[in-house]
Amino acid sequence: MGAWKKEPEVADPVDRTTSTLEEIPPAERTPVAGVKEALQRRWDRPGGRGYAALRWGGATLFAAVAIALVVTLLTSSSQAFGHSGLSLLWTGTWDPTHKIYGAETFIVGTLITTAVALVLAVPIGVATAAFLSELAPRWLATPLSVLIDLIAAVPSIVVGLWGLLVLTPAFAHHVEPFLKTIPVLEWFFHGPALGPSMLLAGVVLAVMILPTMVALSRTALAGVALTDREAARALGGTRWQVVRRAVIPGARTGIEGAVTLAMGRALGESIAVAMVIGNAYVIPHSLLAPGATLGSAIINNFGGATPGLDRSEVIALVVILLGITALVNAGGQVLLRSRSRPAVH
Amino acid sequence: MTTETAAVPAGGAGMGHGAARRRELIRAQSARSLRRRHLTGRGAVGLCVVAVAISLTPLVALVAYTTSRGIHALSVDFFTKIPTPQGIPGGGISNAIVGSLIIVGLAAAMAVPVGIASALFLLERRGRIAGAIRFTADVLTGVPSIAIGIFAYAVLVEPLAHFSALAGSFALAVLMLPVIIRSSESAMRAVPRTEWEAGLALGVRRGRVVRSIVLRGALAGIVTGNLLAVARAVGETAPLLFTTGNQLFNLSPLQPTGAVPLTIFSDGTSPFPADQQVAWGAAFVLLLFVLVLSVIARLVAGRLNRQAR
Numbered sequence: 001m002g003a004w005k006k007e008p009e010v011a012d013p014v015d016r017t018t019s020t021l022e023e024i025p026p027a028e029r030t031p032v033a034g035v036k037e038a039l040q041r042r043w044d045r046p047g048g049r050g051y052a053a054l055r056w057g058g059a060t061l062f063a064a065v066a067i068a069l070v071v072t073l074l075t076s077s078s079q080a081f082g083h084s085g086l087s088l089l090w091t092g093t094w095d096p097t098h099k100i101y102g103a104e105t106f107i108v109g110t111l112i113t114t115a116v117a118l119v120l121a122v123p124i125g126v127a128t129a130a131f132l133s134e135l136a137p138r139w140l141a142t143p144l145s146v147l148i149d150l151i152a153a154v155p156s157i158v159v160g161l162w163g164l165l166v167l168t169p170a171f172a173h174h175v176e177p178f179l180k181t182i183p184v185l186e187w188f189f190h191g192p193a194l195g196p197s198m199l200l201a202g203v204v205l206a207v208m209i210l211p212t213m214v215a216l217s218r219t220a221l222a223g224v225a226l227t228d229r230e231a232a233r234a235l236g237g238t239r240w241q242v243v244r245r246a247v248i249p250g251a252r253t254g255i256e257g258a259v260t261l262a263m264g265r266a267l268g269e270s271i272a273v274a275m276v277i278g279n280a281y282v283i284p285h286s287l288l289a290p291g292a293t294l295g296s297a298i299i300n301n302f303g304g305a306t307p308g309l310d311r312s313e314v315i316a317l318v319v320i321l322l323g324i325t326a327l328v329n330a331g332g333q334v335l336l337r338s339r340s341r342p343a344v345h
Numbered sequence: 346m347t348t349e350t351a352a353v354p355a356g357g358a359g360m361g362h363g364a365a366r367r368r369e370l371i372r373a374q375s376a377r378s379l380r381r382r383h384l385t386g387r388g389a390v391g392l393c394v395v396a397v398a399i400s401l402t403p404l405v406a407l408v409a410y411t412t413s414r415g416i417h418a419l420s421v422d423f424f425t426k427i428p429t430p431q432g433i434p435g436g437g438i439s440n441a442i443v444g445s446l447i448i449v450g451l452a453a454a455m456a457v458p459v460g461i462a463s464a465l466f467l468l469e470r471r472g473r474i475a476g477a478i479r480f481t482a483d484v485l486t487g488v489p490s491i492a493i494g495i496f497a498y499a500v501l502v503e504p505l506a507h508f509s510a511l512a513g514s515f516a517l518a519v520l521m522l523p524v525i526i527r528s529s530e531s532a533m534r535a536v537p538r539t540e541w542e543a544g545l546a547l548g549v550r551r552g553r554v555v556r557s558i559v560l561r562g563a564l565a566g567i568v569t570g571n572l573l574a575v576a577r578a579v580g581e582t583a584p585l586l587f588t589t590g591n592q593l594f595n596l597s598p599l600q601p602t603g604a605v606p607l608t609i610f611s612d613g614t615s616p617f618p619a620d621q622q623v624a625w626g627a628a629f630v631l632l633l634f635v636l637v638l639s640v641i642a643r644l645v646a647g648r649l650n651r652q653a654r
Contacts, residue, residue, distance in 0.1 A: 051551060056466065059467075062481070069496045069519070073499070076499050127393045135393060136397075146643075148401075149643075153573075155632070157580060160613075161628050162410060165625075207403045210403075210404065238386045240386030240390060244389070267489070270489065270491040271583050271610060275610075275614060295583075318492045318495050321492060322488065322492055326487075329484065
């Protein structure tokens with residue numbers, strides 16, 4: 001029962017009872033010498049039935065809900081996977097009236113919008129975090145950090161509303177026509193500038209994950225040991241070299257964790273994306289083309305789906321989305337483990 | 346640098362002259378290198394400043410625009426009346442505000458006790474079961490909220506054959522649980538072992554030690570974590586979309602109920618300017634509520650930090 005009982009005994013500076021135990025003959029031992037053992041007995045004593053029931057009850061309920069989540073979604077989608085098997089994954093048509101169901105368009109859309117969001121948010125986010133944590137004077141860094149931390153709490157529906165009513169017209173009339181004039185990048189931006197597009201969805205996602213990216217990276221950067229910075233400085237590094245060569249590499253694990261989390265959020269976001277992506281069910285051939293993601297397709301199809309196969313197919317989209325996010329998270333974990341092992345110093 | 350050092354000829358007579366020359370060369374080289382490095386540094390810092398500007402612009406614009414549009418939508422009617430039919434100006438979102446409070450309140454009532462109990466479980470137990478629970482909590486944090494909404498639909502809406510505030514609350518509770526568990530656990534872990542021992546040494550039972558010493562010591566941290574979880578839940582739309590329905594006005598948790606995020610979604614996607622105006626007002630109210638909750642959470646955490654020092 002003891003929470004820390006099995007922890008290896010490390011030298012405890014407060015502990016004055018056992019250090020001299022071996023030297024003092026038993027007869028001369030003061031009563032104090034037994035305190036540690038008595039304490040351990042007390043520590044191990046069960047905490048009463050009510051307390052145990054509370055803990056086990058909470059944990060059991062939580063585990064039950066988590067298991068029910070997976071089981072429910074799997075059983076609800078079994079009809080869909082029975083109907084088309086795994087070919088659902090690489091069928092490009094979603095046509096419920098003719099009972100043709102395919103998730104390929106949505107999977108591609110999800111991956112593209114997430115990639116756009118990460119390409120925008122990761123470099124800008126890390127650079128912002130580096131500035132706030134390392135380069136900016138304190139009077140500037142503190143208020144800006146608090147501001148960004150607070151903005152991280154803005155609900156995605158508000159970002160979506162802003163994207164729909166403010167960014168969409170701005171993109172249609174100004175941003176997208178402008179992007180089409182840039183020499184090399186225009187290859188990504190052919191086709192008409194409509195407003196709702198994969199690009200806009202990616203930008204909205206980027207705005208949404210940016211504060212999280214900044215806040216987590218900043219924490220990671222601030223956690224790098226002072227001695228690492230001093231060592232880099234003592235070798236003659238300039239202020240920027242300290243950041244570039246010592247602080248950012250030192251915070252690498254934390255930054256990668258931030259990217260994983262941001263990616264998970266971008267993959268799983270549904271409502272804000274559904275508001276700005278245009279909901280076209282064809283594989284887009286340009287970032288300016290409207291598209292759909294798994295999340296937006298679920299939002300748009302679940303309400304109208306008739307019970308039975310139709311609804312089961314939509315729930316299969318949920319399962320695919322869950323699978324992708326799980327893969328990303330597992331990949332992140334593996335990456336972290338493989339990195340942290342040789343880095344022991 | 347090494348090539349230049351090697352190029353200096355060795356020899357008794359040329360020694361003094363060579364060393365001075367070498368020093369000169371090194372000095373020039375390092376001055377050049379330092380200039381270059383400072384220049385690179387200045388360029389990089391400049392780029393970072395640009396990045397800060399790029400990241401702050403949309404974020405501040407978003408909040409400022411929502412505020413300026415939203416404030417104009419606010420009135421007494423906005424908080425006390427129910428919505429007008431689509432496209433017709435006037436009306437309010439009282440149904441959605443009350444609905445959101447009921448849904449989130451119920452969700453917190455479900456998630457907080459279970460979350461804290463599970464956190465105690467993780468605190469008191471090591472080994473495979475605790476590891477599995479912790480892993481589950483971490484995985485559940487990353488589950489898309491729409492998936493949780495569909496789950497709540499399958500469990501509580503389909504069997505009962507109608508939407509209800511309760512189903513929405515359940516979805517939000519599932520969403521909040523992992524956040525509450527992990528934040529509460531880390532807050533409790535911060536209570537020093539010596540305080541446990543002091544309680545136990547007085548002969549107090551373990552359950553009582555946890556209640557009077559550990560929970561009290563970790564209270565600020567637990568409150569912060571829970572407030573942040575509530576702030577996150579109140580703005581969630583996807584879990585409510587297929588669980589609560591979007592009804593006019595209702596106080597019963599078993600009936601379909603409106604919610605502020607749903608109002609923003611349905612009015613924001615409406616083509617009528619009057620509806621969009623309502624959406625901005627609702628967005629502003631939601632934003633304000635979430636920001637106030639976050640600020641309170643931060644203040645509580647700040648008090649905690651001061652106490653620890």
